[in-house]
Amino acid sequence: MIFLTLEKKKLSEFLDALSREFRLVVPEKKGEKTYTFSHYSSFNKVALEFLRTILPPKKFFFLPKESLFNIGNDFNINSCSIDNADYILFGLHPCDLHGIDILDRAFSYKGRDSFYWQRREKIGIIGFSCLPDKYCLCKSMRTDFIESVYDIFLYTLDNVYMVTVRTALGDDMVRLKPELFKECTEMDIAEYKERIKIRDSKFIRIIDITNLAELLTLEYKSEIWEEYSKKCLFCGSCVMVCPTCQCFDVYDSTDMISEYSIRWRRWDTCMRKDYALVAGGHNFREGRAERFRFRYLHKEIGFGDEHGKPSCTGCGRCSETCPAGIDMTEVVRRIRE
Amino acid sequence: MSIIPEIATVIEKRSLDKTHSLFRIVFDSEKKRDSFTFRPGQFIILSIFGVGEAPISITSSPDEKGFIDLCVRKIGRLTTALHELEENSKVGIRGPYGNGYPVENMEGGNLLIVAGGLGIAPLRSMLRYALWHRDKFKQVSIAYGAKDVESVLFRGEMYSIAERKDIKCLLSVDRVEEGTLWKGHHVGRVTDLLDMIDMPLKDTSVAVCGPPIFYKFVLRKLLDLGYSKGRIYMSLERRMECGLGKCGHCVVGHKYTCIEGPIFTYWDAINLPEIF
Numbered sequence: 001m002i003f004l005t006l007e008k009k010k011l012s013e014f015l016d017a018l019s020r021e022f023r024l025v026v027p028e029k030k031g032e033k034t035y036t037f038s039h040y041s042s043f044n045k046v047a048l049e050f051l052r053t054i055l056p057p058k059k060f061f062f063l064p065k066e067s068l069f070n071i072g073n074d075f076n077i078n079s080c081s082i083d084n085a086d087y088i089l090f091g092l093h094p095c096d097l098h099g100i101d102i103l104d105r106a107f108s109y110k111g112r113d114s115f116y117w118q119r120r121e122k123i124g125i126i127g128f129s130c131l132p133d134k135y136c137l138c139k140s141m142r143t144d145f146i147e148s149v150y151d152i153f154l155y156t157l158d159n160v161y162m163v164t165v166r167t168a169l170g171d172d173m174v175r176l177k178p179e180l181f182k183e184c185t186e187m188d189i190a191e192y193k194e195r196i197k198i199r200d201s202k203f204i205r206i207i208d209i210t211n212l213a214e215l216l217t218l219e220y221k222s223e224i225w226e227e228y229s230k231k232c233l234f235c236g237s238c239v240m241v242c243p244t245c246q247c248f249d250v251y252d253s254t255d256m257i258s259e260y261s262i263r264w265r266r267w268d269t270c271m272r273k274d275y276a277l278v279a280g281g282h283n284f285r286e287g288r289a290e291r292f293r294f295r296y297l298h299k300e301i302g303f304g305d306e307h308g309k310p311s312c313t314g315c316g317r318c319s320e321t322c323p324a325g326i327d328m329t330e331v332v333r334r335i336r337e
Numbered sequence: 338m339s340i341i342p343e344i345a346t347v348i349e350k351r352s353l354d355k356t357h358s359l360f361r362i363v364f365d366s367e368k369k370r371d372s373f374t375f376r377p378g379q380f381i382i383l384s385i386f387g388v389g390e391a392p393i394s395i396t397s398s399p400d401e402k403g404f405i406d407l408c409v410r411k412i413g414r415l416t417t418a419l420h421e422l423e424e425n426s427k428v429g430i431r432g433p434y435g436n437g438y439p440v441e442n443m444e445g446g447n448l449l450i451v452a453g454g455l456g457i458a459p460l461r462s463m464l465r466y467a468l469w470h471r472d473k474f475k476q477v478s479i480a481y482g483a484k485d486v487e488s489v490l491f492r493g494e495m496y497s498i499a500e501r502k503d504i505k506c507l508l509s510v511d512r513v514e515e516g517t518l519w520k521g522h523h524v525g526r527v528t529d530l531l532d533m534i535d536m537p538l539k540d541t542s543v544a545v546c547g548p549p550i551f552y553k554f555v556l557r558k559l560l561d562l563g564y565s566k567g568r569i570y571m572s573l574e575r576r577m578e579c580g581l582g583k584c585g586h587c588v589v590g591h592k593y594t595c596i597e598g599p600i601f602t603y604w605d606a607i608n609l610p611e612i613f
Contacts, residue, residue, distance in 0.1 A: 068340055068341065069341055071386045071429075075344050075365075075386075075427045077341060077342070077344070077429075079341065106583070107583065109582055109583075110581075110582050110596050111581055111582065111596075113340075113581065113583050114339070114340075115340070217610070220610060246583065246585065247584060247585035247586070248578075248579070248583070248584045248585070249578065249584070249586075250340075250389075250390060250578045250579060250584065251389055252384075252386065252387050252388060252389045252390075253387075254387040261386045261387035263384075263386075265579075265584075268584070268585070268586075270585060275576075275586060276575065276576055276586060276587075277576060278413075278574060278575065278576050279391065279412045279413025279414070279415070279416060280410075280412045280413065282549070282574075284575060284576070284589075285611070290611065294611070297590075297591075297610070298588075298591065301591065
């Protein structure tokens with residue numbers, strides 16, 4: 001690990017240099033209050049004050065829809081070519097880095113998913129510090145810091161970014177423009193410590209996740225699930241924006257013109273009524289309350305045993321996106337009360 | 338383990354009754370044909386290109402080399418398309434998936450197989466395995482129930498197994514249509530057969546598979562008889578799309594049925610949230 005500093009006004013030079021060597025992805029402002037991860041075009045479009053993008057960065061390595069192979073009348077299976085450009089994702093906050101960590105675990109659990117890893121391994125990551133808003137729950141979820149996943153992390157100080165170089169790829173990035181970086185001074189370290197305290201004090205919502213797995217299991221039959229499931233529209237927005245939701249649907253398509261059929265996979269949601277439906281009509285999770293509860297249990301207990309930690313990163317996207325105004329913190333608080 | 342299937346050919350299609358057929362499938366690649374092995378209770382994912390995929394348990398025994406047999410009910414989109422295929426049609430196969438029966442733990446003891454309806458499909462693999470390796474098991478019994486005589490799948494095979502002296506094979510149907518031959522076999526519930534089978538409780542593994550209502554009564558009966566929850570093996574049906582513990586569809590509680598199952602002991606199954 002190397003600690004350096006980068007003058008804020010030099011960030012544009014650094015990103016320009018990166019964009020010449022890599023396919024660079026940065027946060028950009030889209031609507032009035034919305035941001036997306038987009039391909040870098042110029043520095044003045046990069047949004048540095050953003051908190052969360054509409055979709056998490058998973059869309060670059062776990063594609064919303066991707067073809068797995070196609071097959072023609074000759075029954076030769078043609079694997080679909082995967083874009084093998086080297087990507088750098090810039091501007092990922094700790095919650096999104098934790099999200100990638102969870103997905104990495106999920107897509108390696110008892111066997112690696114080659115489609116995921118072929119892309120994931122080509123991606124370098126630059127983390128970026130942030131200050132919380134009313135939806136941010138990372139402190140509560142213990143995901144407000146991370147010491148893995150990223151190659152470089154930029155921590156915003158007054159005039160400079162404190163740059164943590166964690167990997168050899170991160171070092172390669174820095175060495176594209178070594179003249180931009182300086183040694184970290186004692187002043188910088190002091191300021192960094194001060195910044196952490198300030199950030200800590202800015203969290204508006206705190207939930208207590210101590211023994212939450214146990215409480216959720218105890219409240220398995222709670223009326224709360226029924227109550228919220230009446231409010232929920234089952235639109236699946238919370239799943240689409242979730243940095244750790246990994247479900248997908250596998251299906252084929254054909255058309256009248258080409259002589260191929262294509263096998264696809266696309267993001268799916270456990271909120272969907274026929275998600276657990278089997279042939280013959282038996283539905284293992286038909287009820288609204290059961291589906292609502294299932295997602296909560298998955299996020300908050302998650303695959304704790306399997307992946308070593310719950311799947312919620314506290315990014316706040318689900319609460320911000322929900323058209324019915326269901327707030328994860330409120331559900332968790334109700335369960336605890 | 339790949340999500341990309343291997344091309345295979347349906348070399349034989351045999352109708353078992355109005356809605357069930359047996360499909361014999363051979364991999365086109367000789368290498369795959371030779372290397373493909375599986376355990377009783379495992380399943381494959383079958384592709385009909387342009388239609389999609391479905392998980393189907395293997396009904397042949399691992400000892401029968403060179404092909405796999407699938408016993409399939411015409412019930413969904415893919416299985417209907419499968420029934421419409423002519424012999425020698427091409428399909429895709431990937432797998433085998435799932436844990437299968439823990440045969441190493443079952444060997445050396447007694448084996449009781451309890452099947453209801455199409456539940457015979459995965460259990461027939463276990464049954465044929467036990468018959469093939471008969472000396473590895475002490476007593477072997479099977480209780481198989483169906484709704485009527487016509488619906489007893491693999492009827493001829495079951496009749497001849499019932500003739501054997503080294504296995505107790507009891508068959509039962511809910512009702513016998515007039516003019517149907519069902520001599521010497523039981524009319525009633527499959528649970529009645531369990532009273533007629535005198536298997537010791539000690540060292541007996543019980544493999545159970547059937548529709549939900551069947552499980553309900555059979556499990557209750559097995560517990561009444563005193564079998565251990567840890568030695569009763571259920572095969573859970575779920576919507577398995579990827580078979581690789583990734584897509585999420587088959588999750589029960591937080592266990593992927595496709596990799597942690599589909600075979601669960603009754604004890605492990607009742608400890609899964611949302612199982613019943």
